[in-house]
Amino acid sequence: MLHRLQYGQVPPKPHTTLYHDQKLAFEHCFTRQGFDGAYAMLYHRQPPHWIDSQEEIGRHPGWSATESHARPLRRHFLSGQLVNGGSAFLGRELLLSNADLGVWFAVADQPDPALNCNADGDELVYVFSGKGQIYTSHGILDYRAEDYIYLPRAVLHRWIPAEPTRLLILEGRSWIDIPANFRNAAGQLKMDAPYSHRDFRAPQWSEALAQDQPQTVMVKRHDHLTRQHYHHHPLDILGWDGQLWPFAFPIRCFQPRTGLVHLPPTVHTTFVGGGFVVCSFVPRMVDFHPQAIPCPYPHSSVDCDEVLFYVEGNFTSRKGVGPGSLSYHPAGLPHGPHPGTYEASIGSKETNEMAVMIDTFKPFLPTVRATALEDPAYQQSWVEKGSQA
Numbered sequence: 001m002l003h004r005l006q007y008g009q010v011p012p013k014p015h016t017t018l019y020h021d022q023k024l025a026f027e028h029c030f031t032r033q034g035f036d037g038a039y040a041m042l043y044h045r046q047p048p049h050w051i052d053s054q055e056e057i058g059r060h061p062g063w064s065a066t067e068s069h070a071r072p073l074r075r076h077f078l079s080g081q082l083v084n085g086g087s088a089f090l091g092r093e094l095l096l097s098n099a100d101l102g103v104w105f106a107v108a109d110q111p112d113p114a115l116n117c118n119a120d121g122d123e124l125v126y127v128f129s130g131k132g133q134i135y136t137s138h139g140i141l142d143y144r145a146e147d148y149i150y151l152p153r154a155v156l157h158r159w160i161p162a163e164p165t166r167l168l169i170l171e172g173r174s175w176i177d178i179p180a181n182f183r184n185a186a187g188q189l190k191m192d193a194p195y196s197h198r199d200f201r202a203p204q205w206s207e208a209l210a211q212d213q214p215q216t217v218m219v220k221r222h223d224h225l226t227r228q229h230y231h232h233h234p235l236d237i238l239g240w241d242g243q244l245w246p247f248a249f250p251i252r253c254f255q256p257r258t259g260l261v262h263l264p265p266t267v268h269t270t271f272v273g274g275g276f277v278v279c280s281f282v283p284r285m286v287d288f289h290p291q292a293i294p295c296p297y298p299h300s301s302v303d304c305d306e307v308l309f310y311v312e313g314n315f316t317s318r319k320g321v322g323p324g325s326l327s328y329h330p331a332g333l334p335h336g337p338h339p340g341t342y343e344a345s346i347g348s349k350e351t352n353e354m355a356v357m358i359d360t361f362k363p364f365l366p367t368v369r370a371t372a373l374e375d376p377a378y379q380q381s382w383v384e385k386g387s388q389a
C-alpha cells in the first residue's frame, strides 16, 4: 500500500463506462477497512463474480492442529527438515498459529495448479531461497531469494517457481502494512524511514496476463478450500489503478540503524500487522561507544511472544541455530543471549547476521507439524554448566 499506480485501460473517472471490443467492461472495486482504506479498481472483460461451478475441497492439507497442552518454554524448530515440495499454496504447512497470525512454511517445486484467493488474510512472504514469478491480478511479480513479497488479502495470484523455492509465509488475519509513522502527511515514505519508494518492486503489467492461466480459483477461508470454476479467465483485466497492489521488497534494502550504544529491537521494524510486528536484522555496523556491549541484553518483553527466523550469518547472541532455524520464546519470561555470547561481543565492530523477527501480542501455539521438526536439545542450550555454555 505504497503509492498510486495505473496500468492498462481505465476510464477517465471511476464508476464510468469503459468499452473494450464494443463490450462494457466490469469495474471491480477492491477495498480495505470497509471503504475507508487503500483501494484499487480493476477493469475486467467478464464479470469477476460469475463462476460456472464450485466444489468444496475441505481443510487446507497443510493445516495442523495446535498443541493441546503445555510444552517446554523455549523452542527451536528446524524448517530445513521440511522437504515436502508441491506448490506454494497447497504445499505450505502451518507451524505456529494464533488468532492474529499464522506462520506457514513451503518448499515449492511446482506451479500452483489454480489461481489462489487467500480470503483468510494478507500475506507477507519471505523468500528464503529460489526464484520465479507470481502471476497476480495486478501484473507479474518476479521474486528471488531475500525478497519479502506482500500479497494483499484475496488478490488473485499464482506462484510459478523457476527453481525450488523455500518460503516463510506470514498470514496476517486482519492486515499487514507499512508502519504509519514511516509516512509524511502527503503519504510519502519519510526521508528517515528505513526504506524509500525506490526499494519496492511493483508487478509488471501485461494484458496477456490471462493467457495459459487456469480458469479455476482456489479460495481459502477459515483454512478450508473451495475450488471455483470459471467460464472465462479470472485474470481478464484490461487495466487497473489504485494504491492497493502486491509488491516485492528485498530485505537488504532495509536500512539498519546503529547507535552509540545498543538500540532497541524496534529500530528493526519493517512491517506491522494486526497484533504483530515484523523486524529485519541485516548486516550492519554495531554500537560504537568504546565500552558498548553490542550483543542484545537479556530482556523481558512481557507482552510479546518472539519468533526469530534465521537466514544467514553468525548470530552474536545465539548458538546452535543456523539458516532455516525458527526459534520461539514465549511472553512473560526473560530471554537474551546464549551463555558466553554476551561477553564475547565486546569490541566487535560489525555483524553479518540476517534474520526475520516476528513479535506477536497474542500467544502462539506450535502445531503438531512443528513439534515434529523440533530440536529437543535447545532447552539444554540455555543451561550453563560451570564455565561452559
Ligand SMILES: [Fe+2]
Pocket: 299, 301, 306, 335
Ligand atoms: Fe527479544
